[in-house]
Each structure stands twice: as structure tokens, then as C-alpha cells.
Amino acid sequence: MAQANVRDLARLVIDDPTLSYRQRVQRLAAVAEGALEGVSVGDACRVALEERVVCDMYEGQAPYRPRYLLPDYERALRQGSTYLELPPPGDLNEALWFLAAMYSQVPSITGYPVYLGDLDTVLAPYVEGWSADRIVDALRPFWRALDRTLPDAFVHANLGPHDTPFGRAVLRLERELQQVVPNLTLKVHPDLTPDDYLLDAVRTVFACAKPHFVNHPMMVGDLGERYGVVSCYNSLKIGGGAHTLVRLDLSAAARRHQGPTETFVDDTLARYVELTGELLEARIRHLVECARFYDHDWLAREGLISLERFSAMFGVFGLAEAVDLLMEHDGRAGRYGHDDGANALSYRIVEAVAARVAERPLPWCEGFGGRALLHAQSGIDSDVGVTAGTRVPIGTEPSLPRHLRTVAPHHRLFAAGVSDVLHFDDTARRNPRAVIDVIRGAFAQGMRDVTFNLDSNDFIRITGYLVRKSDLARIESGARHGSTFLGAGSEAEAHPSQRAPHRVVASERLAGS
Amino acid sequence: MAGAKGLVSGVIPFSSVDGPGNRFVLFLQGCNFDCIACHNPHTISPCNDCGLCAHVCPSGALSLEHGFVRWNDALCTSAELCIARCPYDATPKARWHTVDEIVADIRAHAPYLSGVTVSGGEATQQAAFVRALFEALRDDDTLGRLHRLVDSNGAAPQDVWDELADAMDGAAIDLKAFDDEVHRRMTGASNALVLRSIELLAARGSLHEVRLLLLPGVNDRLDDLARCGAWLHRVDPNLRVKVIGFRRHGVRPRAAQVDEPSAAEMGAYAEALRGIGLTNVELV
Incomplete structure (x- = not known):
């Protein structure tokens, strides 16, 4: 990036009247990082990145903190912290203040922080x-403060699987306060x-589009008992996390494929999987070996x-377009979500992607056997x-039964999470038992993650994170939650709020590019 | 009886409005009432193979062959012009299905279901088929857990309910009007059989709920409603009574003149019923 360009970018940030002070500081940091040399990769990888077949999520040129980390809050409260100069808390009030202090010192x-803990x-x-x-009464001020001090919908808390008065209290507060933060998983x-x-x-x-639901036994099978769901449905190990996320645009790979579909998987796809692995490796090495994050961070x-509990995430997206394109190449009419051949x-x-990712060793990924975790990236x-x-395109989703049948077989392969946003019409409000049937059925059928949207509340899921429609409408005068800007971009490009089932994907592009 | 056949006008694999939980709903063709407010009027009569629908089908899915209407579902685009054209309240798309076929379809969706509802048309008009279907479900290792509900207009004699008794878990009964004169006007038939069905099912503990579909100016007089409530209260004060406001969606032109009840009117209906002492009145 040329020097003048840095100046222009910094000026744009400083002159943008819709950004708060803090949002400007964050974006300026990203501009500075963007002025550095990128991590070192081969020419083919560089081209794939430039053409955005492989995408680094605009995480920055020189990774200096992990993408997602999940501190062991239980241990922190038990042992107290030298760094925070706090003894182990003695009651709930002290524990909440301990956590608040800790959250302010957790990077991502x-x-x-993208993970607030399994708070129950x-x-x-x-x-x-x-x-x-x-x-509820003891927690209310704390819950409000989370939304006001961590203004970013990627901030995520977890509950369950056990029914607890604490979990009940959180659900009640969520209905009462109608906040974007924190995002919530149950x-x-x-049994x-x-x-x-x-x-x-x-x-x-029904009240606020939260929580997201995850299949606990399946998660435990892949990640062990101590896992958490963070940001937009990323499932990772507690006490660990993901160094980075690099994603492969399957549709862009399919567009670059010459020849019959038969050779796509072993030829073009295999090549791009390896190039994605190459970029993952370079970024992991920079974070661990150059920036030496894990040597000096207080956590x-x-x-x-x-x-040892970290790995990296290998993301894929654009499956629907890739399938449709390859079907077309073969002169077949079927579309993903609507045709058994396309689904197959x-x-x-x-x-094929999962098999190759499982064969590709990566450094510093002991948290998942020296391999990347596969993640269906939500955009x-x-x-x-x-x-x-691996979603079905917005507006073309088939009936709920067919939708579930289409996407369910993918879920077991995505240890780091996959989200499909399911739509219920308003009549489900009178029959929440029907929604429970779908959740339980989906998990019994091998789905990992389930999220719902209803038309009739103020929240929409843009890519996975939540945005209030009322905030979106006021975007031109600024927004307290950084993620609302991302929502505005997604809404302008993809109209997720107009989809038949509402909402879509997500991710954490910051000041970016 | 797994080979028994039913004339099926359609299925909805997931429904959240036809009983407890998520349900597979089977609509049977043919009804012994002709209700002014019917939301599925094309399920009332059997097809008489007149062929009028074949002329209006935009996708060539309907044809008249050897005097019979044929429907090719592979070509059907669900434009539903056939149903709009049919002067006889029928559909060319109803088909005979065996119990085995329906059970297979239910099995494919079963992990997501709380139960199965047979509706219509009028389910009890094909009671032998309903019984065979429900018995097949009941006796199945994995499907036996599904709750089996008959959604009926109640115009069935006791021997029909006797036939279904062992196979079903419950029946939901529509009571179109408590006043017999109004009932005749609305449905073309007396409500005597309906009231007897309600009493019988309640006594047997298999009355799931009674639904009152209310049409302003037609069957919503508050004094009638109060008499209806008093009668239902005598049957069972804790009976689930569902008050459903009339919606124009799907009805025939002659009902399109009827107003939809306002929220205030709905509130007054519920009040009239609760005032009698009914403990379980729901507004829909």
C-alpha cells in the first residue's frame, strides 16, 4: 500500500462524521497495519488472494492477535489475576466487576472480546x-453495561445445556432489554x-431473535466438553480459539474451472484448498512466531x-453458486436446495474439501490435531x-422440510460451525412447541447449528450477528454498535432483510482492505 | 388394512396451526357440509371429470383422457387456475393414496414432528382409511410416539367415533353455530350430530378442543355465544375452546362480503365465553 494511500485512508476515517471516536481509533489501527508488507506467500497464493478466490477476511496484513480467543473465565475467577490485580471474587457483585475488568483486556x-463465557x-x-x-435484579445493570461498553454484535455469551435459574434470568433480561449485545447461544x-x-x-x-441453538453432543464429540460458540457461530475450544480465519470462495473456484465437473474436485478445488492452506500457514506463523502473541499476552x-488449545479456521462459502455453475456446465438444470442431483x-x-483440510498439516494447531477446523463462513x-x-441463496429457500434435508448432511463436517437461518412465519408464536420440534428434529438429523428469524421483531440477523432494524434505518447519522455498519453494507448489497427467510451471513470485516 | 386407500387432496408436512407441536397434516377430499366460510372449498366435492379445468391450465398439466381428467404433477406449476375454474368445489389434483404411501411420507418427516392431523374436507367421511392409517402409525416402532388427531366438523354418528376410538388420540371439533337455525344457514345441515359428537368425545376423554369460527353478523351474536358457552361449560368447564376470527383468505366470493372481526370484537367473544366460567378460552 503506497504511503499517500495510507494518508488518504486515514483522512477518510478521521473525516467520517458517522464514526465515533473509538470506531475511528480502530479503523486507524487497521489502516496502519495495512501499510505493512503482507505475510509472505507464493505467487499463486498471492494471485488467488488478489482475485479473492481465497479471502483473508481483511483481518490485516500482519496478524498480531488471534482472530478469536476464548479465555477460561472459570479459572480466572477461581485464581484471581496478577495482571488485573484482582483477587478471586467473593460474591456475585465482585464476580461481575471482575468479568467487566477482564473483558476490557481480552483482544480479538x-x-x-468475542466470547464472554458460558455464564451460567x-x-x-x-x-x-x-x-x-x-x-435478574442483580444482573440487569451488568447486562445493560455489556451492550453499552462492548458495542459489537460479535460479542457472544453461552448458556446450557442444563436448565438453571441463571439461564432463565438471562433469557428474561434478553426479552426485557432487547439489546444487540451480547449475541447468545444455547x-x-x-436429554x-x-x-x-x-x-x-x-x-x-420471538422477542429478540436470540438465542442461537447448538447441538451439544455433536460439539462435544468434535471439540470436547470445554467448547464455546463465539461471534457468528464459530465453535472453538475454551482456553483456546482460532489464530485466524481464511476462507475459500467455492463459486469463484468453480468459475475458474476448465473442463468437466468430474475433474473439479480433484483438480481446481484441490489446488485452491492448498492455496488457502498456504495463506493460513503464513498467517499463523506470523502471529505465533513473529508477533509472538502467545509469549507475551497476559491471558x-x-x-x-x-x-495447545488453538487451531485456525478454514472457511468456505459460495457453495450454492458453485454447485449451480457446475450443474450448468454439465447441462443439468437442477439447483442447490431444489434438486437431489445438485444436492449430491x-x-x-x-x-472433498473436508478430506483435504484433514490431510493438510498446519503449524501451531494442536488444538485440533495439527489441522484447521472447517467452518461454513457466513459472509x-x-x-x-x-x-x-453452505446456505441456500436468499429468497430461493425451499420449504422448511426440504431446506432441512438439503443442509443437514453438511453440518457434521463443520466442527468450527455452520449456520442456516430458518424461517418461521408468525403463526409459530402461538405454537412454540412446533419450533422446539424442529430444533430437536434438526439435531437428531445431524445438524450442528440452528438459528431462526421471525419477521415480527426489531432484530435481523445479517450474516449471523444481529442488527436492529431501527438502527439500520438511522445509519446515516452513525451507530453505537460497530457491527451495524456492516449490516448496512450487507443490506445494501444483498437485501438480507427482504429474503423469504430473513437474514444471512456474517463476519467481522473491520476498517478492512 | 395397510392397503386401504384414501382420497387425498393434499398434505402439509410441517404445520404449526393444526394441533400441538409441529404436525404433518393430511387433507382428505370430500365434505358433508358446505360452509359459507370454508377456507378450502376445493376439498368439498369429488371431481366429476367435467374437464373444464383442463382448458385453463397454463402448464398443460391437466388433460381429459377417455372421459377422465388426468393431472400430471411433474408439469404442475401450482397456478391453481383449475381450482378457481371448478364450479363444483372440487380439485382435479386429489389422488387415491394407500396407507403405506402416507406412512412413508410421514416417516420421512417424523424426526421433526409431534404428531399427525387428518383434516379435510371432512376426515370422518373416510373413517375406515383414517382408522387404518392411525393404526399403522400406532403400531409402528418409531412412529407410535406421534400424537394422532382428527380435525372434524363433528357431523359423524357414534359408530364412526367408535371405529376411530382405539386408533386416535383425540379429535378437534368445529362448532359452526350453536343455534341450529344459524347452523343450517351456514352449513346446509343441522348441528344435532355435532353437539352429540362433542358430548360423546368429551365423555370419552378424547375431545382435544372445540373451535368456534366467528363471522361478524353471521354467527357472532353475544347472546348466542353465551348460550353456546353455557352448554360447553356443562360438557366440560375446562374444555379448550378456541375462538377463531373469520379470515377472508381462501374463501369463495359469497363469503368475501363478510367482515373480519376486529380485535375488540374478538375480545368481546372471549369475554362472553369466559364470563360463563369456561377456564380455557384461546383467541386465534
């Missing part, structure tokens, strides 16, 4: 014997999570994260005409 790609578990010792009423186990708790969660979805020093091709593509605001992850 967005500059805010983390705070359980401080609310033993408390009623949900009492917890871990669901077929440990009772219907009545799910019912409460589904009613919360690592105090044992709240450890390098989609499974072949994803299985960023600059994506045009490309569908998130």
Missing part, C-alpha cells in the same frame, strides 16, 4: 440457591435440556489461554452475489 480480531456455569458458584427473580442436549427451558428460549427468539501467562454434488464438494458485507457458507 474485532478489538472486543462460570457464575454458578455465586448464585447458589438464588431464584431467577433475584438473579447449548442443547436431547439434559428440558422442553420447558427450550420453550423459554424459543419465546426469547497466556496466567494460563487462561494456552497455545454439494455434498461431494464439501466432503461479510462486501460479498455480492455469493451465498454464505
